[in-house]
Amino acid sequence: xxxxxxxxxxxxxxxxxxxxxxxxxxxxxxxxxxxxxxxxxxxxxxxxxxxxxxxxxxxxxxxxxxxxxxxxxxxxxxxxxxxxxxxxxxxxxxxxxxxxxxxxxxxxxxxxxxxxxxxxxxxxxxxxxxxxxxxxxxxxxxxxxxxxxxxxxxxxxxxxxxxxxxxxxxxxxxxxxxxxxxxxxxxxxxxxxxxxxxxxxxxxxxxxxxxxxxxxxxxxxxxxxxxxxxxxxxxxxxxxxxxxxxxxxxxxxxxxxxxxxxxxxxxxxxxxxxxxxxxxxxxxxxxxxxxxxxxxxxxxxxxxxxxxxxxxxxxxxxxxxxxxxxxxxxxxxxxxxxxxxxxxxxxxxxxxxxxxxxxxxxxxxxxxxxxxxxxxxxxxxxxxxxxxxxxxxxxxxxxxxxxxxxxxxxxxxxxxxxxxxxxxxxxxxxxxxxxxxxxxxxxxxxxxxxxxxxxxxxxxxxxxxxxxxxxxxxxxxxxxxxxxxxxxxxxxxxxxxxxxxxxxxxxxxxxxxxxxxxx
Amino acid sequence: xxxxxxxxxxxxxxxxxxxxxxxxxxxxxxxxxxxxxxxxxxxxxxxxxxxxxxxxxxxxxxxxxxxxxxxxxxxxxxxxxxxxxxxxxxxxxxxxxxxxxxxxxxxxxxxxxxxxxxxxxxxxxxxxxxxxxxxxxxxxxxxxxxxxxxxxxxxxxxxxxxxxxxxxxxxxxxxxxxxxxxxxxxxxxxxxxxxxxxxxxxxxxxxxxxxxxxxxxxxxxxxxxxxxxxxxxxxxxxxxxxxxxxxxxxxxxxxxxxxxxx
Numbered sequence: 106x107x108x109x110x111x112x113x114x115x116x117x118x119x120x121x122x123x124x125x126x127x128x129x130x131x132x133x134x135x136x137x138x139x140x141x142x143x144x145x146x147x148x149x150x151x152x153x154x155x156x157x158x159x160x161x162x163x164x165x166x167x168x169x170x171x172x173x174x175x176x177x178x179x180x181x182x183x184x185x186x187x188x189x190x191x192x193x194x195x196x197x198x199x200x201x202x203x204x205x206x207x208x209x210x211x212x213x214x215x216x217x218x219x220x221x222x223x224x225x226x227x228x229x230x231x232x233x234x235x236x237x238x239x240x241x242x243x244x245x246x247x248x249x250x251x252x253x254x255x256x257x258x259x260x261x262x263x264x265x266x267x268x269x270x271x272x273x274x275x276x277x278x279x280x281x282x283x284x285x286x287x288x289x290x291x292x293x294x295x296x297x298x299x300x301x302x303x304x305x306x307x308x309x310x311x312x313x314x315x316x317x318x319x320x321x322x323x324x325x326x327x328x329x330x331x332x333x334x335x336x337x338x339x340x341x342x343x344x345x346x347x348x349x350x351x352x353x354x355x356x357x358x359x360x361x362x363x364x365x366x367x368x369x370x371x372x373x374x375x376x377x378x379x380x381x382x383x384x385x386x387x388x389x390x391x392x393x394x395x396x397x398x399x400x401x402x403x404x405x406x407x408x409x410x411x412x413x414x415x416x417x418x419x420x421x422x423x424x425x426x427x428x429x430x431x432x433x434x435x436x437x438x439x440x441x442x443x444x445x446x447x448x449x450x451x452x453x454x455x456x457x458x459x460x461x462x463x464x465x466x467x468x469x470x471x472x473x474x475x476x477x478x479x480x481x482x483x484x485x486x487x488x489x490x491x492x493x494x495x496x497x498x499x500x501x502x503x504x505x506x507x508x509x510x511x512x513x514x515x516x517x518x519x520x521x522x523x524x525x526x527x528x529x530x531x532x533x534x535x536x537x538x539x540x541x542x543x544x545x546x547x548x549x550x551x552x553x554x555x556x557x558x559x560x561x562x563x564x565x566x567x568x569x570x571x572x573x574x575x576x577x578x579x580x581x582x583x584x585x586x587x588x589x590x591x592x593x594x595x596x597x598x599x600x601x602x603x604x605x606x607x608x609x610x611x612x613x614x615x616x617x618x619x620x621x622x623x624x
Numbered sequence: 625x626x627x628x629x630x631x632x633x634x635x636x637x638x639x640x641x642x643x644x645x646x647x648x649x650x651x652x653x654x655x656x657x658x659x660x661x662x663x664x665x666x667x668x669x670x671x672x673x674x675x676x677x678x679x680x681x682x683x684x685x686x687x688x689x690x691x692x693x694x695x696x697x698x699x700x701x702x703x704x705x706x707x708x709x710x711x712x713x714x715x716x717x718x719x720x721x722x723x724x725x726x727x728x729x730x731x732x733x734x735x736x737x738x739x740x741x742x743x744x745x746x747x748x749x750x751x752x753x754x755x756x757x758x759x760x761x762x763x764x765x766x767x768x769x770x771x772x773x774x775x776x777x778x779x780x781x782x783x784x785x786x787x788x789x790x791x792x793x794x795x796x797x798x799x800x801x802x803x804x805x806x807x808x809x810x811x812x813x814x815x816x817x818x819x820x821x822x823x824x825x826x827x828x829x830x831x832x833x834x835x836x837x838x839x840x841x842x843x844x845x846x847x848x849x850x851x852x853x854x855x856x857x858x859x860x861x862x863x864x865x866x867x868x869x870x871x872x873x874x875x876x877x878x879x880x881x882x883x884x885x886x
Binding site: 231232234235236237238239240241242245249250253254327 | 680682703704706707711713714715717718719720721730731734735779
């Protein structure tokens with residue numbers, strides 16, 4: 106019965122790609138973690154000071170939130186990639202697999218290091234002396250006696266690491282690595298709880314399966330069933346390559362990469378761009394849920410060929426401008442600046458704006474006598490405002506507060522999905538909504554006008570990567586979208602994806618959007 | 625035996641572990657004849673285990689020299705030295721993750737013997753220490769104390785050493801098993817023409833098994849000689865007290881036997 110739910114079918118359809126990429130990533134990370142940790146542990150067993158240093162470093166890494174660790178590797182690798190380009194003329198992709206691999210491998214090191222050291226140090230001194238006494242060299246003692254005896258403790262560490270890595274790998278989605286996290290991030294954004302649960306269950310089952318596989322290996326090693334161990338190892342390897350290959354197969358022959366940030370409108374627009382390219386006979390894949398800072402760098406670096414950004418975001422976050430001139434001026438200066446500094450091509454605006462707006466319930470606004478931002482200052486100290494994770498740290502927010510003299514009782518960051526519920530239920534008094542969100546109309550919220558123009562304009566602009574700026578086929582296919590999407594159509598499409606009784610996947614919403622605007 | 629006489633000579637050996645606990649050995653000189661069975665006797669902390677370890681370089685003397693077969697051990701390779709000296713450890717020291725057969729054959733594996741030769745030699749050794757062949761594939765944890773001790777002896781004998789060092793080898797088993805073990809070992813010592821140095825705190829065992837006894841007290845060699853010499857003429861109060869114990873036990877047994885007859 107459940108399989109008739111289109112969301113379940115959709116989830117199953119994506120499983121080969123997501124699971125394959127997840128398995129390929131986590132096993133590579135675990136292998137790298139092992140390859141680094143075991144030799145370090147062996148060296149440090151006989152050097153207490155080095156041991157202390159290594160374990161402390163590994164513990165410190167462990168305390169960095171995993172999402173931040175993953176995100177930090179992107180700019181680091183990007184810089185390295187540019188150095189490599191300058192030095193050898195060859196560049197590597199700093200997006201996706203590599204930063205995820207390095208961060209996860211580092212993350213896996215603590216349990217492996219600690220357990221290997223603990224296991225080796227814990228081997229009975231009498232047994233170690235016996236090893237020397239029967240004529241073993243220190244190396245023979247290590248391989249024939251100490252390591253085998255420490256194996257259960259070492260394997261416990263490896264198993265802990267594998268469960269951590271498989272779980273944490275779901276967080277590699279925002280740095281552009283496809284994983285089971287794609288279900289979770291997309292599901293959270295589009296209120297597709299089937300996806301969220303599917304992703305969590307799949308990751309948990311994978312972790313359990315790998316844990317059991319490692320337990321089997323351990324049993325076979327201890328019993329020294331060499332043939333069975335070899336068979337199990339070969340079987341696991343074949344399975345691994347097959348599952349890891351699923352994702353290669355699913356994404357094979359991709360010509361263009363269309364990027365999307367992690368919210369519904371971006372999913373719809375990326376799907377629309379991909380569909381237009383496919384319709385013109387060009388192959389294209391979408392990389393969703395990229396972080397705001399990651400996606401622009403990915404475009405510059407050539408890991409993403411095209412994506413939709415917003416003029417105000419580029420203006421404040423990339424150009425670091427604090428003034429807010431008129432809309433046309435922002436667009437013109439931004440276009441020139443991107444071309445000069447990054448050779449990024451602005452193909453044009455799509456025709457709608459997705460600006461930050463403050464929104465509140467009409468009855469609440471009426472009770473407080475608030476009609477625009479000008480009226481807000483007096484009541485603000487008694488009000489709580491909700492916003493997405495970025496807004497309260499962004500320069501626009503500071504500009505807004507200064508322009509209107511706003512000081513709120515509380516600023517609560519939350520998942521955008523939950524923002525509307527929060528304001529409708531009265532948990533917060535107002536929210537920093539996006540002007541193209543479908544929920545504004547759905548819940549009949551009042552958006553407060555910004556008479557002082559403290560917030561810059563946020564026209565949706567289509568950006569093309571430097572290496573594709575002269576690609577006539579690409580620009581030719583995408584050109585018809587310029588100026589074509591009115592705000593009402595975008596809101597409809599967004600609402601289709603984010604919920605309500607008739608929820609559809611972003612791809613379907615994109616098809617309907619195209620049908621509506623191409624008439 | 626005459627071709628390569630393996631006797632031990634320890635000259636003025638001092639040993640400090642360098643942790644402020646003073647000297648474990650204070651100028652001990654000792655000589656072991658080829659084919660001799662020597663027992664090192666003393667209370668715990670007397671330095672007898674340290675003295676034993678100097679011979680195969682599990683411990684190095686702080687001062688003094690150790691000769692094995694006439695050659696200074698500090699001039700050679702310690703690994704090679706240990707492979708040609710049998711060592712039976714206090715608390716047995718079997719490798720818990722290896723089978724009985726692998727434990728016995730471990731030194732042979734290190735010496736690069738092939739599998740068939742090792743298998744054959746392990747079978748011989750099991751026979752030699754009077755253990756059933758069926759025990760070969762088992763793990764040490766499944767053995768009784770006496771069986772484990774015999775495996776320890778077999779492992780030490782594997783590479784046909786001429787010299788055996790034994791550190792409390794028959795401790796931690798019941799008296800009957802202990803008696804059987806020690807008599808079996810003495811028979812092996814004679815049959816294989818071994819030279820044996822046995823560390824024990826049990827004077828009775830030393831008196832029964834050894835050709836000669838060396839008594840250590842607080843890192844000093846206080847007296848050495850045959851059991852008869854030590855019983856008849858103890859040089860110090862410590863030795864006298866030590867030797868009084870087997871004498872008392874023997875007298876008590878004799879008086880009980882006498883009492884039973886009358």
